[in-house]
Amino acid sequence: xxxxxxxxxxxxxxxxxxxxxxxxxxxxxxxxxxxxxxxxxxxxxxxxxxxxxxxxxxxxxxxxxxxxxxxxxxxxxxxxxxxxxxxxxxxxxxxxxxxxxxxxxxxxxxxxxxxxxxxxxxxxxxxxxxxxx
Amino acid sequence: xxxxxxxxxxxxxxxxxxxxxxxxxxxxxxxxxxxxxxxxxxxxxxxxxxxxxxxxxxxxxxxxxxxxxxxxxxxxxxxxxxxxxxxxxxxxxxxxxxxxxxxxxxxxxxxxxxxxxxxxxxxxxxxxxxxxxxxxxxxxxxxxxxxxxxxxxxxxxxxxxxxxxxxxxxxxxxxxxxxxxxxxxxxxxxxxxxxxxxxxxxxxxxxxxxxxxxxxxxxxxxxxxxxxxxxxxxxxxxxxxxxxxxxxxxxxxxxxxxxxxxxxxxxxxxxxxxxxxxxxxxxxxxxxxxxxxxxxxxxxxxxxxxxxxxxxxxxxxxxxxxxxxxxxxxxxxxxxxxxxxxxxxxxxxxxxxxxxxxxxxxxxxxxxxx
Numbered sequence: 001x002x003x004x005x006x007x008x009x010x011x012x013x014x015x016x017x018x019x020x021x022x023x024x025x026x027x028x029x030x031x032x033x034x035x036x037x038x039x040x041x042x043x044x045x046x047x048x049x050x051x052x053x054x055x056x057x058x059x060x061x062x063x064x065x066x067x068x069x070x071x072x073x074x075x076x077x078x079x080x081x082x083x084x085x086x087x088x089x090x091x092x093x094x095x096x097x098x099x100x101x102x103x104x105x106x107x108x109x110x111x112x113x114x115x116x117x118x119x120x121x122x123x124x125x126x127x128x129x130x131x132x133x
Numbered sequence: 134x135x136x137x138x139x140x141x142x143x144x145x146x147x148x149x150x151x152x153x154x155x156x157x158x159x160x161x162x163x164x165x166x167x168x169x170x171x172x173x174x175x176x177x178x179x180x181x182x183x184x185x186x187x188x189x190x191x192x193x194x195x196x197x198x199x200x201x202x203x204x205x206x207x208x209x210x211x212x213x214x215x216x217x218x219x220x221x222x223x224x225x226x227x228x229x230x231x232x233x234x235x236x237x238x239x240x241x242x243x244x245x246x247x248x249x250x251x252x253x254x255x256x257x258x259x260x261x262x263x264x265x266x267x268x269x270x271x272x273x274x275x276x277x278x279x280x281x282x283x284x285x286x287x288x289x290x291x292x293x294x295x296x297x298x299x300x301x302x303x304x305x306x307x308x309x310x311x312x313x314x315x316x317x318x319x320x321x322x323x324x325x326x327x328x329x330x331x332x333x334x335x336x337x338x339x340x341x342x343x344x345x346x347x348x349x350x351x352x353x354x355x356x357x358x359x360x361x362x363x364x365x366x367x368x369x370x371x372x373x374x375x376x377x378x379x380x381x382x383x384x385x386x387x388x389x390x391x392x393x394x395x396x397x398x399x400x401x402x403x404x405x406x407x408x409x410x411x412x413x414x415x416x417x418x419x420x421x422x423x424x425x426x427x428x429x430x431x432x433x434x435x436x437x438x439x440x441x442x443x444x445x446x447x448x449x450x451x452x453x454x455x456x457x458x459x460x461x462x463x464x465x466x467x468x469x470x471x472x473x474x475x476x477x478x479x480x481x482x483x484x485x486x487x488x489x490x491x492x493x494x495x496x497x498x499x500x501x502x503x
Contacts, residue, residue, distance in 0.1 A: 016330070016332030046282075
């Protein structure tokens with residue numbers, strides 16, 4: 001009986017040690033990560049990336065300014081009319097501005113990689129917002 | 134505590150800091166007073182992630198707040214949103230359409246799986262099982278991808294809004310989710326052999342950090358930590374909200390009350406969530422997904438409690454008739470996990486058991502500090 005119990009506990013321990021080796025199946029599968037600059041995740045339809053402004057549709061009503069939770073948007077004078085200017089450093093990409101825009105002038109694009117070197121270049125004026133680069 | 138009179142004369146407590154830079158602590162600092170290998174006392178110091186969320190909410194409208202509440206607990210934003218939008222709807226006296234309720238429940242359950250899988254990664258990392266952490270984090274990506282498809286955001290979905298949800302589920306979402314759930318179900322077996330039935334893991338987790346049901350309730354434990362002591366308490370069952378009255382599920386409970394039983398409770402909840410999601414995805418009601426709500430809410434106050442992945446998440450809101458809340462009080466589940474349960478369980482344990490006890494409680498420092 002004692003021998004049997006010992007044998008059982010040895011088998012149990014051995015199984016405990018050998019079972020985690022199922023992980024070796026990952027040796028043959030594709031890696032979960034991507035080599036970023038060369039390849040990147042394709043962003044899906046409806047992704048909330050950088051904004052795009054269509055100046056011809058904008059009426060300068062300022063609803064985007066009042067709905068923004070982070071005070072990231074302000075209206076600035078451009079070509080004789082008022083247009084939104086977005087501080088992307090403050091923006092949390094919630095897309096409330098695009099949702100509440102009465103003329104659909106502000107939209108969210110699928111652009112996710114926005115990197116800058118200094119703080120002032122995080123401010124996107126109407127001219128930068130209307131281009132997708 | 135055993136007291137040894139001879140020892141007491143020469144006993145000089147040594148303070149060992151656990152966190153805030155410890156790989157297993159998160160943004161939490163606990164000053165551990167040790168005597169040799171034994172923990173005499175653990176004093177928690179919260180506040181490393183305090184952002185004053187409750188005050189910030191007073192300056193924002195209800196719609197803006199539905200974006201802000203995501204930040205209460207980063208790992209499971211949907212439960213935070215669920216609590217907030219429901220408390221606003223309760224004050225305003227409206228009810229979201231049936232389809233919206235169903236979508237909310239689907240997303241909240243996905244959020245629960247997301248949170249539990251992240252926890253699997255952290256708990257295995259805290260106990261030195263690195264490969265488990267890598268695979269769990271890789272599997273998390275699948276759910277993040279579903280978040281992205283449905284809401285447009287990966288970590289912060291900003292999806293629920295008072296009156297419904299912000300957009301309808303895209304076409305093909307159901308099939309994609311079911312596919313992902315099948316994959317996760319098969320991965321659970323891998324986690325079992327890799328982590329939950331791993332000899333090292335079981336030995337380190339069993340028999341540490343034990344409390345019984347009475348102590349757990351007195352310390353304010355909720356969620357899987359309370360269910361780990363055999364108490365069948367779940368807001369989804371006790372006071373069903375959203376689409377939970379329509380689904381059949383069982384509340385996971387374990388009897389022992391030690392760290393390992395809490396772990397198994399969470400592991401069982403993933404499987405339970407998968408079954409809830411399968412039921413909901415099969416018959417999602419058709420119809421409107423959002424109704425219009427006035428920006429101003431009437432005077433009054435309301436209280437709403439929902440079951441987050443870590444326990445009960447409650448909101449109490451006082452409204453003064455404007456479009457902003459007068460005061461919001463958030464009861465986060467991690468507050469009691471870290472500040473009352475953790476010091477209680479750590480007392481008398483070994484130094485090496487501290488990460489095991491800490492992560493068996495699954496605290497979330499952003500939720501604790503707010």
